[in-house]
Amino acid sequence: MPDTKRQHDMVVWGATGVAGRLVAEFLTEQYDPDALTLAIGGRNEERLEALAADLTVGAEWDDVPILLGDATDPKSLREIAASTAVVCTTVGPYTTYGTPLVEACIDARTDYCDLTGEVNWIRETVDRFHDAAVEAETRIVHSCGFDSVPADIGTALVQSFARETFGVPCEAVRIYLEDGSGGVSGGTLASFGELFEAASEDPVVRRTLVNPYSLAPPGERKGVDPGEQRWPRKDPLRDEWTAPSPMAPINERIVRRSNALLGYPWGREFRCSEVVPTGRGLRGAATAGAVAGGLGLFSAVMSVGPLRSGIRKYVFPDPGEGPTSEETEQGYFTVRVLGRGTTDDDPFTVEAQFGADWGPGYGATARMLGETGMCLREDDTDSPLSGGVLTPAAAIGTPLADRLRAVGFTATVGEATGMGDE
Template sequence: MTEHDIVVYGASGFVGVLVARHLAEHSPDGLRIALAGRSESKLEAVKRRLGVDWPILVADAGDAEAVAQVAQATRVLVTTVGPYAKYGKPLVDACAKAGTDYLDLTGEVLFARQSIDDNHEVARGTGARIVHSCGFDSIPSDLGVHVVNEAVRADGAGELTDTAMVVTSFRGGVSGGTIDSLRHQLDTIKRDPAKRRIAASPYSLSPDRAAEPDLGRQSDVATVRGDRVHPSLRGTLAPFFMASYNTRVVRRTNALRGFAYGRGFRYRELMSVGASPLLSPVVANGVKVGFGALVAGLMLPPTRYVIDRVLPKPGEGPSSEEGHFTCDVFARTTTGAHYTARFRAHSDPGYGGTAIMLGESALALAVDRPEGEGGVLTPATALGDALVERLRATGIEISTRGPRADSRTRPETEAA
């Protein structure tokens, strides 16, 4: 029998504290939780801040033997320590071998691909569920499409075809950890053309890329007229900055489920920048150019030095946890039906909202643990409806609407 039910690794970091606080406030009595990281004094300070008497486990992320002991001591391990390509491999490897369920917040394609290659079959053998991307990346995307598909199946309305998630409302801080992960991945693909090709592939996280259908070019940086996504949308939509990762997670879910969404399922992610027919195209194209300029700037040493002086540093968080986000999924089916889903939370997407999603993912595994096999999975394939219900119980709205779909709320487009 393991010593702990949940271990939060990186619990003294900004997001780690928020996750630990969520668990302290929402865990059932008797659940055995521990805090882990490399600094005992910082972890003790977190205990005092939260008013809990949880055990402390000290282990440096680079010490394979130490993190293996942490993995063996718990049923579920949650880690907030990134960039994951730099710090995460010993821990995820150890969990796969130990049969320990693992959750993280990565948005790094190359790390997730390496984890799939190294750990999927190992975790299937041990029963470990390795679940990457359990925060704002990529739970709204993955669960949004999941609930749409459930509604379509319940109505017998065919399979999904053109599907898009549109971020229709967003307010929140930019994570220093996210920026650092982007830097690390850009450095890697600059040195290694093979990894550049992996990162660019729309099916880079698929279990069998050769088995994926040929659906033509699928761009993550295009601007699109709103009415081409759904009749209710106005203006021009901009690329969403995490589309290049989230879309690959959703496609992996479809493939892991035997293409349950359909072999003609096309998925993209966009962002509303207003409904004005004159202004929104300008803003949308500005977002597209600006993101390209940021990526190019971070790849060149002189411009990176300048950019790094203004971007948030790793471990830095916002001065306020206030924020909100609304992600609306618009789907068409093979029968010609239109379905929508909404995923909305009244909390900062990268911090408070992510802490709720990661904390509830851990509780879903530790308390509910849906039936299923081990492996390197996705939030939808590992947790599915169990996580949907848990998130609804926290006040996050997850709703659907279709020709005959039961719904709690009709999604309405909001200006960003």
């Protein structure tokens, strides 16, 4: 946290983009200027002014200040970071644009949160900036949107309930992307393309994507967890089929990093996996096969340079294009987290459910990032950590679930009964 009073409580950096605009709209609708001093930042003055004018319509805000800068101009980023207590950034791909802002925030001792799902870039910031962020007592919190808040905070809810109720944490959690509907923007697909690009060029990135513990602290990048499910599989806890989850590579690593950052409260042998449930019987098996085949084919195609370039150029929408505000408001999602533990030789199962009636990648993500920023601003956390390159569960923990419930999310936790034996 900054040790001096700043001009702004929070800056939404990248406010002219699809996600950034939704974050700014959410914050100005949810909070009034007495509760939050907010500024919006970006590189295009005209578009920022138009957005600032829109944000004041029908809201209690007379004015939303504008901060101009450029992600490639470190001086402008240092000025922005020094003017605020918290930066919420949606300027991606983060591999391309993210690093100078992380550096600027650590220099200025400004807390930071983002929406990155780029495992390779998180690994870079962990290796380059974790120690400096600890030293500066500055929280750099990655992956504060749909990846990876439901998985990470859902796991934190499960483990906190298990420890309070049974006196021990769960040895394993399984995350199910149950249901959802919502759009994908050009910005997200550009970030996805950047990840494949980096993997094609850099062996460290390839190793990062293969090692399930690649986001753990250096020296702790080994463990019992085998990593993502890659094939259709009958679920060990529920009587149905499951397919690989496209978000497992980021979500599972973030959850493992949370455990490591917090000092392994869930055990050194803690395991986590994320899957997409596809139903029972032949139809469930066929759907799981189709999802696994589709993901495998997509990865194979994106791994071939000329095909990747063609898809990025002709198939993906351009950055800045995205779901309409109607689509972001109309979507929904449900993520379930099942934790399995044992106490006095008796197995128990804990279930958390996390969901919302907004599109997961935009309407819901904007609220998740905005509320993460508010937790940082108000120091509303149950975390012992005051700095570092962190995850939502390690930086904030279950208070984020409380805040999200208060703005309309479902976040429940309790004992699950009648689960099958593993």
